[in-house]
Structures are given as structure tokens and as C-alpha cells.
Amino acid sequence: MATTLISNGTVVTASETRVADVLIDGERIQAVAPRLTVAADRIIDAAGRYVIPGGIDVHTHLDMPYGDIVSSDDFRTGTIAAAHGGTTAIVDFAVQDRGGSLRGALDGWRRRADGRAVIDYGFHMIVCDFRDAVEREMDALIAEGVTSFKFFMAYPDRLMLDDGAIFRALRRTAHNGGLVTVHAENGAVIDVLVQRARAEGHTAPRYHALTRPARTEAEAVYRAIALAELAGVPIYIVHLSSAEGLQVVREARARGVTVLAETCPQYLFLDDTQYAAPGFEGAKYVMSPPLRARDGQAALWDGLARHDLHAVATDHCPFTLSQKAAGAGDFSKIPGGAPGIETRMSLMFDGGVRAGRLSLNRFVEVTATSPAKIFGLWPDRGTIAPGAIADVVVFDPELEVRLDATALHMRVDYSPYEGMVVRGGPVVVMARGEVVVEDGRFVGRPGRGRFIRRAARSG
Numbered sequence: 182m183a184t185t186l187i188s189n190g191t192v193v194t195a196s197e198t199r200v201a202d203v204l205i206d207g208e209r210i211q212a213v214a215p216r217l218t219v220a221a222d223r224i225i226d227a228a229g230r231y232v233i234p235g236g237i238d239v240h241t242h243l244d245m246p247y248g249d250i251v252s253s254d255d256f257r258t259g260t261i262a263a264a265h266g267g268t269t270a271i272v273d274f275a276v277q278d279r280g281g282s283l284r285g286a287l288d289g290w291r292r293r294a295d296g297r298a299v300i301d302y303g304f305h306m307i308v309c310d311f312r313d314a315v316e317r318e319m320d321a322l323i324a325e326g327v328t329s330f331k332f333f334m335a336y337p338d339r340l341m342l343d344d345g346a347i348f349r350a351l352r353r354t355a356h357n358g359g360l361v362t363v364h365a366e367n368g369a370v371i372d373v374l375v376q377r378a379r380a381e382g383h384t385a386p387r388y389h390a391l392t393r394p395a396r397t398e399a400e401a402v403y404r405a406i407a408l409a410e411l412a413g414v415p416i417y418i419v420h421l422s423s424a425e426g427l428q429v430v431r432e433a434r435a436r437g438v439t440v441l442a443e444t445c446p447q448y449l450f451l452d453d454t455q456y457a458a459p460g461f462e463g464a465k466y467v468m469s470p471p472l473r474a475r476d477g478q479a480a481l482w483d484g485l486a487r488h489d490l491h492a493v494a495t496d497h498c499p500f501t502l503s504q505k506a507a508g509a510g511d512f513s514k515i516p517g518g519a520p521g522i523e524t525r526m527s528l529m530f531d532g533g534v535r536a537g538r539l540s541l542n543r544f545v546e547v548t549a550t551s552p553a554k555i556f557g558l559w560p561d562r563g564t565i566a567p568g569a570i571a572d573v574v575v576f577d578p579e580l581e582v583r584l585d586a587t588a589l590h591m592r593v594d595y596s597p598y599e600g601m602v603v604r605g606g607p608v609v610v611m612a613r614g615e616v617v618v619e620d621g622r623f624v625g626r627p628g629r630g631r632f633i634r635r636a637a638r639s640g
């Protein structure tokens with residue numbers, strides 16, 4: 182098996198920063214120590230660079246059907262883009278059909294990914310039809326390494342489940358070690374606001390945001406946490422977007438409830454003024470929850486720094502401009518989602534570490550370590566340590582990264598960050614011991630990515 186020595190770099194984990202060499206033997210890290218004097222098949226000089234665990238993005242939607250269309254990145258293009266951005270593992274969402282089984286959904290998503298992905302991937306399961314048999318199936322999925330489930334509190338017509346179903350699922354996880362995650366927006370209230378806006382003749386993209394006020398998130402976050410508290414189990418809030426929602430998380434944590442929450446770069450870097458763009462431009466930013474007022478962003482950064490928010494994932498769900506045009510005459514028909522799988526690490530380094538909002542270690546923690554721990558990938562992934570899988574990124578803190586669509590690799594014809602240049606990015610990306618990106622060139626092989634069987638929650 183090939184050996185690689187990454188020498189002279191500054192190794193950064195969630196808990197320490199030190200100058201050390203990293204020896205990789207095959208798929209795993211063999212040693213981390215200063216001045217390793219060993220022969221290796223390849224030596225990578227990382228002087229002046231950080232050596233960090235590969236990013237773990239626990240919220241992506243590759244090749245995801247949405248009515249008649251499908252998100253524009255599949256598992257090949259999406260994972261190539263992820264690798265370019267320094268992400269070496271993802272947890273994507275399989276979606277149960279109404280009337281269908283979890284088993285069928287998992288088989289379908291394995292078929293989408295197997296043979297295409299470049300980096301390793303796991304799956305959460307979106308449950309949108311909860312029955313006795315489905316409740317039992319949760320146990321079987323956990324045994325196969327699909328250990329987390331997403332429940333929607335929004336989209337009554339397609340995905341939403343009622344509080345009873347979510348409560349039953351939560352109670353089940355007390356025994357089977359699964360983790361319930363929720364999309365927390367009050368779908369019934371949003372539906373009323375959407376119908377009223379449409380009846381008043383409003384069609385523009387900005388009504389997407391106007392009909393999903395932050396209080397609808399905060400209310401659903403409160404309710405989800407209350408259900409978890411009643412069931413006596415942890416819960417994870419995906420894509421938390423607002424200061425109002427964060428306040429509810431903080432209050433619950435202060436009284437001892439185990440609430441874990443993720444936010445996404447779009448809520449930290451972009452704001453609701455994007456919806457005022459002329460014509461249909463605002464459709465680029467139609468996602469749920471929507472972008473919020475800029476004055477809430479400081480609270481989210483503070484939440485990350487103070488450990489009230491635990492992970493930064495992307496909710497990567499790209500649609501091209503022609504796909505977005507499905508909602509040209511009706512904002513409620515614009516496919517929801519935006520690209521982000523490639524830009525997360527550089528944005529978080531620039532806006533977090535360089536801007537003094539996050540320590541270097543906290544940057545590693547929220548982009549890799551903490552997602553690994555929460556979602557059963559630890560200690561194999563999310564750190565640089567002997568025995569860990571060699572998902573390793575040599576990260577240049579001075580590298581200029583252009584966030585224009587033409588400079589990126591996601592299969593979508595716009596970038597939410599068009600015109601932005603950030604500093605800090607990967608120069609070498611190793612996935613399971615193989616270099617897959619080097620100096621901006623993809624050198625990996627589609628299909629090399631493997632399904633990750635994740636561990637169930639232990640505590």
C-alpha cells in the first residue's frame with residue numbers, strides 16, 4: 182500500500198494546533214509527530230500550510246427529485262465539487278416516497294451514489310410517511326448504518342408529518358440509538374401566508390421570504406425541542422437560520438436539554454436584501470428557511486463560537502436558472518435550494534477564522550469534528566490522529582478563492598456568492614489516503630467513493 186508523508190505543516194484538530202508531520206499508510210493515518218524520518222512513496226511539503234481533517238458536510242441533496250425536476254448535481258459532479266472545496270465525506274438525504282418503505286428509498290439512493298461518488302458518503306433518511314411498519318424499519322436501517330432521520334414540520338402537501346409521528350419517532354430513538362433531525366418551520370402557518378399572498382396576486386420571489394417569517398422557525402424549533410424533551414432524547418435541528426430560532430435553542434440548552442443544531446454558510450454570509458433584486462433574480466436565493474435580516478447574523482456567529490450551534494453544513498441543493506424558472510409566475514413553485522457544497526470550507530475560514538469570529542480549532546470542529554461525532558463517523562473521521570481514516574486537507578490560509586460560478590465546479594449556472602473573493606482554501610485534498618484534488622485539479626476517480634455505515638448514538 183502506498184505511503185505518503187505530509188511534512189512541515191501545522192496540524193490543526195478541534196483541540197490542538199502543532200507543527201507535525203503526518204504519515205499515511207494506505208487508507209489510514211499511521212503517525213503524527215514532529216520530524217518523522219521515514220521513507221514514503223510520496224512526500225508533500227506543507228510548510229506554511231495547515232493540515233486539517235477533511236471537511237464533513239452532513240447536509241446535501243445530490244440527484245434529488247423535486248416534482249418533475251432533479252437537483253442539478255449528481256453524486257459524481259457534486260462530490261467532485263465537494264472535493265475541490267476540501268470536503269472529503271458527505272451525509273446526503275435519501276427520501277421515502279409516500280406509501281413506500283425506507284428500505285426502498287435507501288436502495289434507490291445507494292443506486293444513485295454507488296459507482297459515481299468520488300468521496301465517501303452516508304445517508305440520512307427523510308421519513309414522510311410514518312406508519313407502524315416504518316417505525317419498525319427505523320431499527321433495521323440503523324443496523325445498516327443509516328442512523329439519522331429527517332422529519333419535516335413544513336410542506337404539508339409533500340413532506341410534513343404531524344407532531345404525533347415525530348414524537349413516536351423520537352421515542353423510538355430512545356431504544357434504537359437513532360437521531361431525529363427536523364426541518365423546523367411551521368408548515369401550516371406558512372401555507373396560510375402563501376395562499377393569502379397568491380390570492381393577492383403576488384408572484385415575485387421575494388414573497389417566498391415574506392411568507393416564511395423567522396417566528397415560524399422559532400415556533401417549530403420550540404415545539405420540536407419540547408417533543409424531544411418529552412421523549413427524553415436528543416434532537417438535531419437542521420439549517421437553523423434565525424436569531425429567533427437560536428434563542429429558543431439557547432434557552433433549551435440552558436435548562437439542560439440536549440439540543441444540537443446546525444447552521445449553513447448562506448445564513449452567515451447572505452441576507453434577505455437578495456430578494457429585492459430586480460425581476461426573477463431573487464429566485465437564486467429561494468431556499469427554506471429563507472435568508473434572514475443581516476442583523477441576525479452576529480447571533481449565529483456567536484452561537485457557533487459559544488457551542489450553541491454545533492455544525493456548519495451546506496444544504497447543497499442546486500437548481501439551474503432554467504429549473505428555477507418553473508416558478509416564474511408563482512413564487513411558491515420555485516424549486517427551493519441553492520449550491521454550496523464547494524464553498525463551505527473557504528467561506529468559514531475567511532469569515533470565521535480570518536475575521537476573528539472563530540478560532541482555528543473551532544473552525545475544524547464545526548466543519549468536521551463535531552459533525553463526525555454527532556452523526557456516528559467518529560473517531561474514524563473528523564480528526565488527524567493515528568488510526569483515523571486519511572481524509573486530510575492541506576489548507577493554504579493565503580490562497581485566494583474566487584466564488585464566481587465560472588471558477589467553481591458545481592453543476593449549476595450561478596453562484597450565490599458571485600463576485601466574492603475569499604482567502605483560505607485547499608491545495609491538496611486526500612480522501613481515504615488518495616490525493617483527489619491537487620492545486621485546483623481533480624485527480625480522483627469517480628466511483629471510488631464508498632458508502633459509510635455510520636454508528637448509532639451511544640449516549
Ligand code: URP
Nearest residue numbers: 364468469496498517518
Ligand atoms: O430549500 C431547501 N432547503 N431545499 C432543500 C430541502 C430542505 O428542506 O433541506
Ligand code: ZN
Nearest residue numbers: 364419420469
Ligand atoms: Zn430542510
Ligand code: ZN
Nearest residue numbers: 240242496498
Ligand atoms: Zn436540506
